[in-house]
Amino acid sequence: MAKRNTITKQLILDSLKNSKSAVSQEILQKELGEAVDRATIYRVLNSFCEDGIVHKILGDDGKYYFAICVNCSEKKHKHNHFHFRCLSCGKIECLPNEMEVKLPEGYQSVNFNGFISGYCKDCSNSSLFKQQ
Known part of the structure; x- marks a missing residue:
């Protein structure tokens, strides 16, 4: 059964x-305002994860973040990369x-969550950062 592409899904996807x-x-809630409620955003984001449209990132702040997938499908997500959060x-x-990541024999990976915090290129090159 094909999933419907609603206006709400399209708003979230465009964002x-x-x-x-x-x-x-x-x-997303701040960006979309009252056009879409919190529960709908949550449901659509999880649906997008299942469909291979986005991947979910657990940040070092305990929050989940969502990024558009590249070369993924519903059955095969490939996200063995690190994520970086700028502290500034x-x-x-x-x-x-x-x-x-080489696992011992008999182990099978299901999820990879590599996370690095620091200062992005723009912030570390800013004059304010250089003065510290």
């Missing part, structure tokens, strides 16, 4: 695609290098 970084449900501007990015 994710236009974002320059991974976003939390809270960020708060932007969360998927870093481009895939990581290979």
Whole structure:
């Protein structure tokens, strides 16, 4: 059975695609305002995860963030990359290098959550950061 593409789903998807970084449900809620309620955003984001449209990132702040998938499908997510959160501007990015984690024989990986905090290129190059 095909899933319906509603106006609400399209609003959320457009917001994710236009974002320059991974976003939390809270960020989407602020951006969309009263056009979409919190429970609907949560349900749509989880649906997008199941469909291979976005991947979920557990941040070092305990919040989940969502980023558009590249080359993923419903059955095969490939996200063995680190995520980076800037301590200054708060932007969360998927870093481009895939990581290979060698597990002991008989172990099977289901999830990879690599997370790094620090200062992004823009913030570490800012004059305010250089003065410290």
